[in-house]
Amino acid sequence: MSDMTLNAGSFRDPSGHVYESGSQILRTVHERARSAYEQVRDSGILSELVAAGQLIGCAEVERDNWPSQLSDVAYLIEHPRIPFISYPYEWSFYELKAAALHHLDIQIALLKRDIVLSDASAYNVQFIGPKPVFIDLLSLRPYREGEFWQGHRQFCEQFLNPLLLRAILGVPHNTWFRGSLEGIPTLHLAKMLPLKSRLSWNVFSQVLMPASLEQRALDAPEASIEKAKSNKKLSRAAYNGFLLQLRNWIARLNPADTGKTVWGEYANTHTYSDDEAGAKKLAIREFAASVKPSRLIDLGCNTGDYSVAALEGGAEYVIGFDFDQRAVDKAFLRAEDQKLNFLPLWLDAANPSPNQGWKQAERRGFVERANADALIALAFEHHLAIGRNVPLQDVVDWLVSLAPVGIIEFVPKNDSTVQKMLALREDIFPDYDEAAFESAIRQRAALVGKQVISASGRTLYRYDRTGAR
């Protein structure tokens, strides 16, 4: 077995840690967690959840195959690798909602088997395509009669509150969550809610009342500690009641700025008869067919038209990124509806997700995770080069660095989209032209294909930097 590296995000739980060893993902179960793990495993629920795709695969590694440095742990578990680790601040509303419902469904199923989740971290849910999967095996532990739902506050701050931000106020959660990795504090959300929303029992019981209690607790004298300690136990029915209340409520939530018919609108507002789009789709299909990438990044994926073309061409898995939360929502619903190997995520390419959290390593940045075989960036570069004033050379440099082969679309200045971007501002881009773009590509990779796909001169450039330059 090759050298093991501790996952930088795996330090909180003393029950065990996650390591990477070559292509393997390994999880240790420490002696202190042996009994809980064995009870959970022997209940049979693990194999049921894994078979249903709700829990990441778990296979105990034979002790003979353990690395020597792990001799003092109780168990070593191997998990399959997730194609692309994503974070809740990169999810669209419907992805966060799917993750929240997944967490609650697992909790409800577990409670029937006398098992609970010890926390409610949104980072414990990952996506394989549009399907959420729970990844933290050691969060599962036996239920103790009368215990409170330990993860309630965390669930509210990492799932419920970000969803309410969009569902009640129409504000996407992404940038706030990214700056506040533990989620959106209930106290802060409560201050923002309009009067109308406050008359809801769900809002009152899950936001306003907890916020009020938290404020009282902050202001309370230390003598109140004993009162908190003497608090009554929580019945199993009440525990289950909280889970059901949140599940029923969250299942009905939709973004305030899009309404319920987001997927239906998609079908009505998009046309597939456009010649330009048809030529682009064909080019992407052919590219994917020739490269057969196991992972392809689609930058500026919009609602996923070209991600789908790449999948049709032979890409195994596509990770799409877009700046528009509504586009990511639609792309996700499409992937979910059509069961595509496609995960769309929110990204501001001019300010991608950074390395952050503890030691600035707990949550990895976009570039560190963007380990793809191929890239498509269609109608994308001008949003950085013109929209965000990033020098064209830097844009090409960054794009080409993301994957060894790819297709980048150049949008010329006379194109109506660029003209709109320049309509109310000075043109400070004298060097923005096709010759400069092509030169930038040639400095970094071999130019292996070029295809004009619109009357305005939009051109697809195919690059390959696998050969020595």
Next chain:
Amino acid sequence: MPKILTSFSLLVICTAVLTRPAYAYLDPGTASMLLQGIIGGVAAAGAVISLNYQRLKHAIQSRLGRKDDKAGK
């Protein structure tokens, strides 16, 4: 409409319940624990109602339906 009335009634009841002495701030989960202690009963009742709602609705509808049928004859 009945849903709004139910929500409002619960809101009033819980506002009354909330007029208690302040609690200590043990950790960020303290408020959540206190909340569960206060409205655990409501949550449990809600779960029972939720689980039996469809059954109850069906029973009422079928009973009313039968009466309507008789009235129509």
